[in-house]
């Protein structure tokens with residue numbers, strides 16, 4: 001039976017991108033979002049060439065370029081001294097190497113852009129899905145307000161605590177990673193001139209790391225402090241953090257950390273959870289994407305990028321096989337699950353390597369990176385050409 005209608009649950013980066021890709025392929029799409037307003041947090045998001053290619057295919061790359069910052073390089077530095085450990089040039093290189101550059105944005109800017117490109121009536125706010133059921137001809141989505149809708153396909157893009165995932169795989173909790181993310185956005189004009197470089201700067205040290213990069217054309221600076229902590233496990237971007245607590249955790253670190261944290265009006269904290277790769281993302285007419293399918297640690301800055309890739313591939317497979325949505329969804333899973341699972345596991349590994357407390361392991365890591373950069377200066381410090389070079393739009 002031909003696929004016409006797709007219900008997408010969740011208006012995060014994954015759900016909105018999927019909706020745009022599906023609409024581009026001619027599907028009738030409705031996005032159901034539990035919140036009564038779109039409220040992506042005031043934090044940054046990095047978009048690698050693999051995600052930017054999707055937005056280029058959807059005609060959004062120019063609009064993103066107008067809202068974003070293009071960092072010069074990815075630079076791994078010592079948390080203590082700030083000394084450079086490994087630099088990967090991005091600006092001026094990625095455009096040739098990957099056909100498109102690396103962009104950093106305020107999440108809220110990206111979410112507003114994506115939502116603004118949806119035709120009127122597609123986004124339904126204040127609709128919290130409760131459960132979903134497969135039927136022979138349609139899938140039915142039930143909402144907390146007692147209403148329900150039928151569609152040919154239901155896409156669960158409802159994040160790490162996905163209700164749709166629960167339907168597929170039963171109830172269980174994501175894994176607390178033992179790490180808390182503190183974050184903030186500072187105004188560039190509030191910082192001493194020349195303090196920061198125009199890079200994605202990653203400071204690494206025992207049990208913690210600290211990342212900063214410019215966003216919104218260089219008007220703002222986003223920073224994220226990832227620190228191993230087991231005492232606090234709440235997951236909410238709106239939980240405020242005390243700057244003094246962050247400064248205590250990063251005592252003895254390079255002074256840039258204290259400068260950025262103390263020049264930020266509001267700091268927030270968020271406990272990091274992830275999951276082991278799931279055995280399946282699809283059941284009949286129901287499919288998962290983004291964090292609902294593969295929540296990961298943020299050390300490769302790829303959770304959102306994978307969600308963006310998922311949305312594009314899902315739309316493509318449904319369009320290619322619109323007579324058989326079940327087969328199309330199985331092909332979507334076969335195309336996406338191995339890649340996203342590999343990124344999930346590698347994100348954990350980068351966390352371990354970057355934040356190792358062992359002095360011997362730190363020396364070995366830094367020597368390995370120095371040697372790698374000497375032999376292959378163009379290679380990314382994390383050897384992730386297989387992530388950035390993959391083109392889901394081909």
Ligand SMILES: Cc1cc2nc3c(=O)[nH]c(=O)nc-3n(C[C@H](O)[C@H](O)[C@H](O)COP(=O)(O)OP(=O)(O)OC[C@H]3O[C@@H](n4cnc5c(N)ncnc54)[C@H](O)[C@@H]3O)c2cc1C
Pocket residue numbers: 009010011012013014015032033034035044045046047127128129130157158159160161162163181183224270272289290291292296298301302303304305306307
């Ligand atoms: C500190 C940190 C830094 C990161 N940095 C990056 C980065 O630089 N680059 C990158 O690519 N990724 C990054 N990530 C990962 C990225 O944030 C996530 O992978 C991405 O936001 C997942 O998008 P999503 O659309 O799948 O889910 P979400 O963004 O979680 O969106 C889910 C949506 O579903 C809605 N929803 C939930 N339940 C229901 C329901 N029952 N009914 C209706 N709606 C519902 C929610 O309200 C929400 O709007 C980072 C993560 C962290 C924690």
